[in-house]
Amino acid sequence: MDLVKLVEKEFEVESSHPKFSAGDTITVSYKIKEGNKERIQNFRGVVIQVRGRGNTRTFTIRKMSGNIGVERIFPISSPFIDSIELNKRGSVRRKRIFYLRSLTGKKARIKERRF
Numbered sequence: 001m002d003l004v005k006l007v008e009k010e011f012e013v014e015s016s017h018p019k020f021s022a023g024d025t026i027t028v029s030y031k032i033k034e035g036n037k038e039r040i041q042n043f044r045g046v047v048i049q050v051r052g053r054g055n056t057r058t059f060t061i062r063k064m065s066g067n068i069g070v071e072r073i074f075p076i077s078s079p080f081i082d083s084i085e086l087n088k089r090g091s092v093r094r095k096r097i098f099y100l101r102s103l104t105g106k107k108a109r110i111k112e113r114r115f
Helices: 003-011 098-102
Strands: 025-034 037-051 058-065 068-075 081-088
Touching (some): 037 098
Antiparallel strands (some): 037 058, 058 068
């Protein structure tokens, strides 16, 4: 086995985050430091991509703030992530739904996945 992969496996932290993929709507509670204070800010949006593997896994969330689209990239193993809550499971055909950036209004809706 490759030495780098062996070290990554040793330092991998088991997280209690739910499994999610592109198209799902999630809420990330993120710790923000302002001076000497610390507060938790919620960022709710649609996951447009999940990339990487293991400890270096990141995911991108897109939300609409007024009429402006806001995207944020979070590392899954970040110590600043307090919790991740899965709000809705979306049914999409692709792993990376960048086409969502050009859609607005009712066209930008994602079907909910049935169980």
